Amino acid sequence: MILYLDASALVKRYVAEVGSAEVGQAIAEASTVGTALTTRAEVSAALARAARVGALTEEEAQAAMRVFRAEWPDLVRVQVTEVVVARADGLAWEHGLRWYDAVHLAAASLWQDALGEPVTFSTFDRRLWAAVGKVGLTPHPADLPALLEEWKASR
Numbered sequence: 049m050i051l052y053l054d055a056s057a058l059v060k061r062y063v064a065e066v067g068s069a070e071v072g073q074a075i076a077e078a079s080t081v082g083t084a085l086t087t088r089a090e091v092s093a094a095l096a097r098a099a100r101v102g103a104l105t106e107e108e109a110q111a112a113m114r115v116f117r118a119e120w121p122d123l124v125r126v127q128v129t130e131v132v133v134a135r136a137d138g139l140a141w142e143h144g145l146r147w148y149d150a151v152h153l154a155a156a157s158l159w160q161d162a163l164g165e166p167v168t169f170s171t172f173d174r175r176l177w178a179a180v181g182k183v184g185l186t187p188h189p190a191d192l193p194a195l196l197e198e199w200k201a202s203r
C-alpha cells in the first residue's frame with residue numbers, strides 16, 4: 049500500500065488520541081508513506097498548540113516534535129508546486145475544502161497520477177475524507193464517521 053498522510057493523520061503517530069492505532073497500523077502495512085511538504089509546519093503548529101491549550105505538557109509536545117523531526121526524512125515529501133496549487137484551487141471550490149485540505153488532496157492525487165498506482169489517503173477531517181474517494185483515492189480509515197461516532201459515544 050502507498051499511504052498519504054495529511055497533518056490530522058500524521059499527528060496521530062506522535063500523540064495518542066482517537067485514530068492513533070489506525071494510523072500506526074496503516075503505516076506498518078505501507079510500502080511507502082508520503083505527505084505534502086507543508087505538513088512539516090502543520091504538524092509543528094499542531095503540537096505547539098496542544099502544549100499551549102494543555103492537551104499535552106510542554107515536555108510531551110517537545111518529545112513528540114523530536115520524534116517527528118527524526119522521522120521526517122523517511123517520508124516521501126510531495127512538493128507543493130504551481131501545478132499542485134492549481135489543482136487545489138479547483139478541489140477547494142468543488143468540495144468546499146479549506147485551503148490546506150485542498151492542497152493535501154491535490155498533492156495526493158497528483159502523486160497517485162505520477163506513480164500510476166493507487167494511493168490510500170489518511171485523514172481525520174470529515175469533509176476531506178468525504179472528498180478523497182470522489183477524486184479516485186482510497187480513503188483511510190475505511191469508515192471515519194463510524195470511528196468518530198464510536199469515540200464520541202465512549203466519552
